Amino acid sequence: MAIQIAPSILAADFTRLGDQIREAETAGAGLIHIDVMDGRFVPNITMGSLVVAAARRSTTLPLDVHLMIVEPDHLLEAFAEAGATTISIHWETCPHLHRTLQAIKALGCKAGVAVNPHTPALLLQEIMHLVDTVIVMTVNPGFGGQSFLPEMLPKVRQIREMAQGRAIDVEVDGGVNTENALACVEAGANVLIAGTSVFNGTFSVAQGIDALRGALESKKPG
Numbered sequence: 001m002a003i004q005i006a007p008s009i010l011a012a013d014f015t016r017l018g019d020q021i022r023e024a025e026t027a028g029a030g031l032i033h034i035d036v037m038d039g040r041f042v043p044n045i046t047m048g049s050l051v052v053a054a055a056r057r058s059t060t061l062p063l064d065v066h067l068m069i070v071e072p073d074h075l076l077e078a079f080a081e082a083g084a085t086t087i088s089i090h091w092e093t094c095p096h097l098h099r100t101l102q103a104i105k106a107l108g109c110k111a112g113v114a115v116n117p118h119t120p121a122l123l124l125q126e127i128m129h130l131v132d133t134v135i136v137m138t139v140n141p142g143f144g145g146q147s148f149l150p151e152m153l154p155k156v157r158q159i160r161e162m163a164q165g166r167a168i169d170v171e172v173d174g175g176v177n178t179e180n181a182l183a184c185v186e187a188g189a190n191v192l193i194a195g196t197s198v199f200n201g202t203f204s205v206a207q208g209i210d211a212l213r214g215a216l217e218s219k220k221p222g
C-alpha cells in the first residue's frame with residue numbers, strides 16, 4: 001500500500017491555518033488530520049466542526065477527523081456536513097460502536113475507530129468488517145509533542161493481520177518522527193499522522209514531510 005503522511009494541524013500555526021494546510025498539500029501530504037478534543041475524554045479542548053469547515057475550504061485533500069470526545073453520536077452529522085472525509089471515534093467512548101460506525105457510513109463518510117494504548121486490538125474483532133480506518137494511538141491522547149510508545153508496534157501488526165488483506169488504513173498517531181516512521185510502516189501502518197514533526201518553528205512543513213519520507217527510504221535493500 002502507498003504510504004501517506006497525515007499532518008496533524010494540532011501543531012500548526014493557527015494564525016495562518018489555511019496557509020499551513022496548503023503548504024502541507026503542496027509538500028505531498030496525503031490527508032489532513034484534525035484532532036477534536038472535548039476536555040472530558042481527554043484533558044484538553046481543541047477544535048470543533050467550525051475548524052473542519054475552514055480546513056475544507058483550504059484544501060481538496062481528504063480530512064481525517066479524529067474525535068476524542070465522549071458521546072460522539074450526536075455530533076457526527078455536524079462533522080460530516082463540515083466536510084470530514086473520515087470520522088474516527090474512540091473505542092473507549094462508544095458503548096454501541098457497531099451502531100456508531102454504521103451511522104458514520106450512513107452520513108457518507110469513511111468510518112474509523114481509534115484505540116488508546118491500553119485497549120487491546122482483539123476488542124475490534126467483531127467490527128473490523130465495518131471500518132475503513134483504525135488509528136493506533138502511539139501516545140495517550142490529549143496533547144501533541146509526546147513521546148512515541150514503541151510497545152504499540154505489535155498492536156499495529158496485529159490490526160493489519162486482523163484486516164485479512166482488506167485495504168483499510170492503519171494509522172499511527174502520536175510521537176511519529178524520523179526515528180520511528182520506518183518501524184511503523186514495517187509493522188503494517190500505511191498512514192503516518194505527524195504533528196510536531198511536520199509543523200514546528202525549526203523547519204518548514206515541506207522539510208518535515210520530506211524528512212519523514214526520507215526516513216522510510218533509509219532501509220537499504222539486501
Ligand code: DX5
Nearest residue numbers: 008141142144145175195196
Ligand atoms: C494526540 C493527537 C495527535 C497529535 C499528534 O492526542 O491525536 O494526532 O496531534 O501530535 P504529535 O505528532 O506531535 O505527537
Ligand code: ZN
Nearest residue numbers: 033035066173
Ligand atoms: Zn489524532
